[in-house]
């Protein structure tokens with residue numbers, strides 16, 4: 001899927017009656033409440049389905065955590081390198 005959609009689910013909550021409308025793709029610029037025909041909503045976005053960018057971010061975080069675990073060794077090597085210079 002190469003389409004660029006909103007990540008996850010966007011929830012519009014009707015300010016008038018509290019009805020929740022869910023959008024998993026593009027959010028319409030002007031939505032109308034199916035319950036009271038109101039047009040004022042609060043918008044919440046919930047990234048429930050990680051896309052490639054989100055997965056990348058998680059992998060980078062995991063990698064930097066793993067790197068942090070082995071940092072004493074790495075730091076020692078770095079210091080030794082600096083000494084040699």
Ligand SMILES: [Zn+2]
Nearest residue numbers: 014017033036
């Ligand atoms: Zn409503």
